[in-house]
Amino acid sequence: MLLQRTRLTPRDVLWARSLPCRGSQAAFSSSSRHNGYDDTIHNLKIGANTRVIFQGFTGKLATANAKESMEWGTNVVGGVKPNGSGEHLGKPVLPSVRAAMEQLKPDATGIYVAAHQAAAAIEEAIEAEIPLIIAVAEHIPLHDIMRIHSMLQSQSKSRLVGANAPGIISAIGRCRIGFQPLPTFSPGHIGIVAKSGTLSYETVGSLTRAGVGQSLCIAVGGDVIAGTNFVDALEVFEQDEDTEAIILVGELGGTSEEEAADWIKDYRKRVKNPKPIAASIGGFQASPGKVMGHAGAWTGLGEGTAESKYKALESVGVTMVDHPAKFGGVMKDILAQSGRNVKKIEQSAANAQQRRSYYTSRTTARPSVTKTHGVSLQQKRSLHLPAEQSSDLLKSYGINLTSQPPSPPSTHYVGISPARTARAPSIIAAPTSNPEQLHQRVRRFPFDYREGPTTQVINDAIAHLQLDAAPPKAKAQAAELIQKLWNFYKEKEAIDVHVTLALSQTQDEIKIYNPYLFFDDAAFKSNKRQANLHALRHKSSISATDSEAEAAGIVYIPLASPTFANGTTQKDTQTPPSSTAQEPRNLVGTLVNGAGLAMNTNDVLHTRLSSPPYSTTSANFLDTGGKATSATIKTSFKLILSDPRVSVVFVNIFGGLTLCDMIAEGIIMAFKEVGVDKPVVVRLRGTNEELGQKVLGEAKLPIHAFDDFEEAVRKVGELANGGK
Known part of the structure; x- marks a missing residue:
């Protein structure tokens, strides 16, 4: 069984991170309860005996991938085609995932369907209790993913990798569930977890050329919310006897890298001879306010920059590398420095067999950051709605905007936004709207996507807004506003919906102004939903x-x-x-x-x-x-x-x-x-x-x-x- 120690739930991590001294040991409770989804982490340990099926098995992409994976050694036992039957590539074709689970007993499924079909395919795999689900499709709508995670958080059978991920591959076990370039991989003893597919390939290529190879490579993907994160992968690598050292490849967006740094700090304290760890971070030169290619590659309120992620990892003893082509030499250096026998590891990599079963100092200059003027809070997307259209949209949900009041005694910032660690929507709140203070004072209050924000969550957010002592009418208006923002957020499939609040001069009601609406392009482009909303696109911009x-x-x-x-x-x-x-x-x-x-x-x-x-x-x-x-x-x-x-x-x-x-x-x-x-x-x-x-x-x-x-x-x- 993995990890005898108690692991923090995503909600615990968010709570700890909201405290002034983020990551402080005082913020963590040793009595934190297990999250059911955390119990599925061991499902990531794939290998020679892992039984793999494909959803969308007879499609062109799945066929090519399955054939290549089978020739490499992956134990593909069949696949699914809705209402289909017969054989494909010499393997059985079943009409549903449940039928495949009953007859083929798979350990993992690779989902090879288009983005507009992917969410339903993932849900079908969860309902059939497939242990490991790999979703490679890009552009799955965020709200579909949040609904899926609402399902995943309430169970303890299935683990998701992705979406928008190359997948997971065991070079030792010759098991690939994804589309990684096989000639680049070689059996070895370095575990890799990465957001970026191409950077993971660069990393793998460098290790292969250096002769140390790879044990397990987990590409978590670049979406806003990932089914598996860095800490999940680190817990697998810690317990994996084939993994002698670890590489993290991160980038701007979210807080997964900082959470990994917190985990590594604790790991180095409790383990006598910890495995060496190196990392690379991308996004130092990213344009403020831009989404840098990956759907999740943008810095939200309260999230760290590429520079802060780099510093967090460096401060806990991680060897930092500025380009993954250097990892081969660096890993040999830090393995030797840790007292491990590099020659033995190289020889073992060269002689590695298909033996994994299913359950079984060099310094680098820190990349510089281009200095920018001011703080950009808004993401610049292709969908641009002028202020008048934003006002009309919100008004249709009973949210009436006013002009910014002159010199209000206090302002407050509130909205709905993804909580990436909790893999859920959240109320985002700050007791100020000052751009220079927002990043430090903002907090997220996650809630279940299918249930919506509870009264307790809303009250907690209002307390953080410092409106709990406001007049009853103003406090009630704030609670009603949050619920209306959630209704708007869910029905319009937004990514962020934020507004600024101020108490009126009479102090008995709130004024709402300065809206920020950030919508999910994938809902329309992949699934043709929200057509009316996207018809408002301001083409002149x-x-x-x-x-x-x-x-x-x-x-x-x-x-x-x-x-x-x-x-x-x-x-x-x-x-x-x-x-x-x-x-x-x-x-x-x-x-x-x-x-x-x-x-x-x-x-x-x-x-x-x-x-x-x-x-x-x-x-x-x-x-x-x-x-x-x-x-x-x-x-x-x-x-x-x-x-x-x-x-x-x-x-x-x-x-x-x-x-x-x-x-x-x-x-x-x-x-x-x-x-x-x-x-x-x-x-x-x-x-x-x-x-x-x-x-x-x-x-x-x-x-x-x-x-x-x-x-x-x-x-x-x-x-x-x-x-x-």
């Missing part, structure tokens, strides 16, 4: 580059220019800035597959190239997506080259689903059809990397191709600063 990027499935965000000679700074914009004499003309246009890798690329370019002998940094964030095509690459070049600040283009690809040869063909297409007139540096790793290099070489174009990341970055710096 969408630039031509934004429209073109969105149509191609590309996330393109121009970044702020560095400080100019006269000390001014180009403000962050959603479109490339117009050319002026003061603007830099030597920035790097980045083209990357995967949001995590794109964030990390920007971070490393800034760290390596923003100081002498170089003087440049990234001009943009561009994520082509995990399924980029040649046409997508061509469009990406067009977007990047539309920015007059760009002097060199850096294509950084780690191929998983995206094939390196296909990327190479897209680059050649861009030269022919877009007219690339700037030097291009291409770094290719992963699936079909040798073929990709060959395609580029045979094209005889002015392209500088590398497979080593550091060499590519140095060449980018030379070219951006007038070199050849």
Whole structure:
């Protein structure tokens, strides 16, 4: 049985984090009760004996994945096709998950259906009590996920990994439930947990080249709410005899990395010879107020930045790495420093067999952060509703807004927002609306999605708002407002719905103003819900580059220019800035597959190239997506080259689903059809990397191709600063 010690529930963690000294041992109770969902953590230990089924088994994607996984050694025992029967790939096809559970006795299911079908498929797996559920689909609506977690929190049989995740893979047990690039993996003794798929592949590739390999790799995904988090994975790695050391790959958004730091601090105190841990964090150069590719890659109120996550992990003895290509050498160093026999580990990795059963000092400069002016609280999404439309929407739910009162004696901030750790919606409350104080004073009060906020939860939020002593009428209005905000939030499938409150001059009622509404695009784009809401989209606020990027499935965000000679700074914009004499003309246009890798690329370019002998940094964030095509690459070049600040283009690809040869063909297409007139540096790793290099070489174009990341970055710096 995993973990004899008592583990905190998500609600305990949130309560502890709301105290002034977050993470203080005094905030934790050793008598905290188990959460039923926590009892499913051991289901993550997959291996050679794990019996796997596929939902959507006969579909094109599932077929290709199942065939490849079976050839690698995964014990696929069959699959599900609604109302189907017969055989597929020599395995039985069942009409329902319940029938598959009864007849095939699976330990895990991989869900390979489109986003609009995924929620129902996950629910069916939960109802059938499948022990491990892997959801790979991107763009599942947030409210579907919160409803699913309401189900998961009330049971102790099923564990979810994902959604929007590459899945989970045991290199030792040759068991893959996901779409990870198999040639990159090798049996070994390093456990990996990551938000980003491409960064996890980078990490795996580095370990494989170093000869230490991997034990278990858990990609938790980049959604707002994850079925499995870093602490869950750490608890598995602690007890796993095949895991000698651990790697965390995190990014901005949520508080999972800080919670991991708290866990690691406690782990190092209670274990005599703790396993070495290293980590990398992405998002230092993220644009404030922007969603950086992954649905969950944005910093909410009260959540830490990439810098604070880095510091939290570093402060508890985690070895920090600025790019995952370094992990191979770093892990060998810290294994040796811990007293473990690295040669023995390497030999064991080389001789590793399929033996896992189902239950069975180097320092790095901290990436710098581009300083921004002011605090941005609002996420800038493609759906933009002007204040008048926001007011009309809220009014239809009985929430009447007023203009901001002049010099109110006190203001309060309240709304509904996701509580990522609790995997639930929450009332978000602060006894002030001052932007400089909100992050420190805000608290979340989670509640069950299906039940809605209870009277007790509402009263707790009102007490934190410091309105519990307000006149009875004002207090009752605040409670009624919270309930109306919840009704609006749920029916309109919002991500955040916040307003500011102030007591009227007579002190017997509240004034409501300054609304902030942040909606879930996936509800409409994946499931065609909320059509009326999305018809209100203010198209005049969408630039031509934004429209073109969105149509191609590309996330393109121009970044702020560095400080100019006269000390001014180009403000962050959603479109490339117009050319002026003061603007830099030597920035790097980045083209990357995967949001995590794109964030990390920007971070490393800034760290390596923003100081002498170089003087440049990234001009943009561009994520082509995990399924980029040649046409997508061509469009990406067009977007990047539309920015007059760009002097060199850096294509950084780690191929998983995206094939390196296909990327190479897209680059050649861009030269022919877009007219690339700037030097291009291409770094290719992963699936079909040798073929990709060959395609580029045979094209005889002015392209500088590398497979080593550091060499590519140095060449980018030379070219951006007038070199050849």
